[in-house]
Amino acid sequence: MSDARARRDVPPAGDGARAPGSRLPLAPDPPARREDPEDAALRGVAAELERYAAAAMPEPPSGLAARIVSAVRAEAPRSPVRRLLDAALPPRWPALPGAVADVLRAAVGLGKPVALGVRMEAAALVLVLVVATAVGGTLLAGGAGALLAAITAPGPTPAAPSTVPPRTVGPIPSPEVSSSVAPSLAASPSARPAERSPRATPMAPAPAGLPWATPGAPLGTPNGSRAPAASASPSPSPSPLPSARTSPEPSEPSPTPSGEGQATGASPTESAGH
Amino acid sequence: MDDRALVDAVLGGDQRAFEQLVERETGAVFRACYRILGRVHDAEDATQESFVTAHRMLGTFRGEGPLAAWLARIAVRHALRAAARRRDTVPIDGSSADVPTSPYGDPLAGALEAERGRLIRAAVTALPEPYREVIALRYFADLSLAEIAQTTGRPLGTVKSHLHRGLARLHDRLVVEVSS
Numbered sequence: 001m002s003d004a005r006a007r008r009d010v011p012p013a014g015d016g017a018r019a020p021g022s023r024l025p026l027a028p029d030p031p032a033r034r035e036d037p038e039d040a041a042l043r044g045v046a047a048e049l050e051r052y053a054a055a056a057m058p059e060p061p062s063g064l065a066a067r068i069v070s071a072v073r074a075e076a077p078r079s080p081v082r083r084l085l086d087a088a089l090p091p092r093w094p095a096l097p098g099a100v101a102d103v104l105r106a107a108v109g110l111g112k113p114v115a116l117g118v119r120m121e122a123a124a125l126v127l128v129l130v131v132a133t134a135v136g137g138t139l140l141a142g143g144a145g146a147l148l149a150a151i152t153a154p155g156p157t158p159a160a161p162s163t164v165p166p167r168t169v170g171p172i173p174s175p176e177v178s179s180s181v182a183p184s185l186a187a188s189p190s191a192r193p194a195e196r197s198p199r200a201t202p203m204a205p206a207p208a209g210l211p212w213a214t215p216g217a218p219l220g221t222p223n224g225s226r227a228p229a230a231s232a233s234p235s236p237s238p239s240p241l242p243s244a245r246t247s248p249e250p251s252e253p254s255p256t257p258s259g260e261g262q263a264t265g266a267s268p269t270e271s272a273g274h
Numbered sequence: 275m276d277d278r279a280l281v282d283a284v285l286g287g288d289q290r291a292f293e294q295l296v297e298r299e300t301g302a303v304f305r306a307c308y309r310i311l312g313r314v315h316d317a318e319d320a321t322q323e324s325f326v327t328a329h330r331m332l333g334t335f336r337g338e339g340p341l342a343a344w345l346a347r348i349a350v351r352h353a354l355r356a357a358a359r360r361r362d363t364v365p366i367d368g369s370s371a372d373v374p375t376s377p378y379g380d381p382l383a384g385a386l387e388a389e390r391g392r393l394i395r396a397a398v399t400a401l402p403e404p405y406r407e408v409i410a411l412r413y414f415a416d417l418s419l420a421e422i423a424q425t426t427g428r429p430l431g432t433v434k435s436h437l438h439r440g441l442a443r444l445h446d447r448l449v450v451e452v453s454s
Contacts, residue, residue, distance in 0.1 A: 045448065
């Protein structure tokens with residue numbers, strides 16, 4: 001404060017003052033070198049703070065250091081989670097977000113404003129927390145899964161019975177083997193649809209040369225009457241009567257002159273129903 | 275023993291190293307707390323809390339600046355927080371601070387000095403952040419501007435700007451206090 005005041009009291013060197021032995025007036029001082037009243041006030045405040053700090057210089061009481069050391073030793077017990085973390089993690093782990101923030105700062109650019117630095121710190125903290133949570137969760141899930149597997153699987157479990165016979169890949173069965181299997185397959189027509197078509201269908205065209213195959217009449221019956229719908233589904237039970245629809249070879253004509261007997265009496269459904 | 279080696283020894287569990295650290299830094303920490311709080315007992319409590327916090331957070335010390343500056347920042351924060359808490363309480367004996375004894379034994383000079391100190395402390399603690407921290411670190415903890423920049427992680431120009439604006443606000447507050 002006194003320096004500023006003394007500087008203000010000194011007349012400026014410019015403003016028409018002449019240097020000794022010179023006819024020209026000296027150039028005035030640039031405006032930046034003049035004392036700003038605001039700067040002078042701030043300098044006064046700074047000097048006042050320095051004076052206060054110089055006056056407040058007490059020595060610490062004797063025994064304060066011992067008290068601090070004992071207080072640190074007898075620090076209040078921390079939570080079990082905190083103690084577990086302290087025991088499990090390395091002593092430098094609190095510095096990890098700071099180190100990550102340094103890396104982020106170096107990646108983004110140094111000399112950025114404080115707000116960006118704070119954002120970098122926050123981003124680094126979030127990043128570290130996310131990674132730590134992910135790793136911890138993975139380890140926890142793995143451990144829990146292993147524990148559950150160890151608990152729930154005391155021994156080898158028997159193989160579950162399978163309803164589907166195992167598929168065997170081998171040579172194609174010979175015709176003898178097929179004929180031995182044929183009756184059982186014939187008992188279930190729905191299992192072999194390819195064997196029933198096309199003769200089992202009512203719309204199958206009759207072979208040429210048959211007596212009931214008159215032109216213009218609807219197919220399926222010799223006299224134009226429709227065959228019962230049930231005849232379309234032949235019964236697996238063998239019928240002793242010859243059937244025009246189920247007989248494999250209609251080459252031999254029926255002994256009955258009219259086709260009605262063929263259509264009604266030879267129905268495999270009726271024979272099955274009776 | 276330099277700062278890094280001392281910190282590593284404390285982190286390694288060396289109790290003797292921590293005692294050495296406390297003996298070395300207690301004076302500076304206590305003075306910073308006293309200049310903010312103005313009472314010996316409050317300054318002792320703040321000093322103790324500062325060392326407890328420092329011991330707990332020693333792993334975060336990165337060695338970018340001196341350990342004394344790192345400790346001073348912790349102490350200034352604790353002391354400012356304690357001063358903000360104490361603002362709402364009135365001591366039983368009616369005195370807000372210890373009255374320093376005048377070197378000349380003049381009680382009037384001592385009272386004036388105490389009143390001046392009270393005004394300065396009240397004006398500094400009433401400043402908003404970050405001006406309050408920068409001014410307290412510069413004038414109460416005796417840190418240089420470079421040390422403040424290292425400890426707070428701010429650029430040096432930003433610290434200078436904060437100091438300038440903080441002094442301007444402090445000037446306005448002091449003018450208002452003195453005029454009132």
